[in-house]
Amino acid sequence: MEKELPNYFDIFMEQFPTMGTEAKNFTRSILSLKKYSKKELLYQSGEIQKDIAYVCQGLVRKYYINEKGNKISVGFSSELQYATDYPSFIKQTPSKYYLECIEPTIIISMPYTKLQEAYDNFKDSEMYGRLVAEYVLTRETDRIEGFLFETAEERYLNFVANNKKLLNRISLSHLASFLGIERQSLSRIRSKLAKR
Numbered sequence: 001m002e003k004e005l006p007n008y009f010d011i012f013m014e015q016f017p018t019m020g021t022e023a024k025n026f027t028r029s030i031l032s033l034k035k036y037s038k039k040e041l042l043y044q045s046g047e048i049q050k051d052i053a054y055v056c057q058g059l060v061r062k063y064y065i066n067e068k069g070n071k072i073s074v075g076f077s078s079e080l081q082y083a084t085d086y087p088s089f090i091k092q093t094p095s096k097y098y099l100e101c102i103e104p105t106i107i108i109s110m111p112y113t114k115l116q117e118a119y120d121n122f123k124d125s126e127m128y129g130r131l132v133a134e135y136v137l138t139r140e141t142d143r144i145e146g147f148l149f150e151t152a153e154e155r156y157l158n159f160v161a162n163n164k165k166l167l168n169r170i171s172l173s174h175l176a177s178f179l180g181i182e183r184q185s186l187s188r189i190r191s192k193l194a195k196r
Helices: 008-013 021-029 086-091 112-121 123-149 152-162 172-179 183-194
Strands: 032-036 041-043 051-057 060-065 071-077 098-101 105-111
Touching (some): 008 051, 021 123, 105 112, 172 183
Antiparallel strands (some): 032 105, 051 105, 060 071, 060 098
């Protein structure tokens, strides 16, 4: 017998505890659920992100391809997080990034046009939209400041401290790329820390 899936729509709506009934009903009505396979892309570079994706189950990697043809990881989104190139979504301009599922993934998505309708009609929706934007902006800023103010070892330690549940789900290559170092350098850092 197949295991019953949790009600992901209910889980998603738990983010909005003070939202009014009318706004909640509208928000619920614009949600769609989709399953993705491992290695399947949510979005490709050059595409306009027409929906914002919320990870119910699984793991998504955001990356770009540099001039040498290397895939450079810039973020990971796991359960109860948004997987997005937010500037592309907000401005409805082509993204520079790929969003790839690195595990089988279940996503709830909301279309840009319907989200704008929610913002126009419900003050609650606008407030929660701002909170999501602040969360995404803070996450991106933290990564940039890590490169400006921290050593590679400090970036690794911060990642470990803030992402314990992800460590066994991300390959060393993806993690090294995210930290901005070679895989061998990451191995040396891990080896050095293990001896302490």
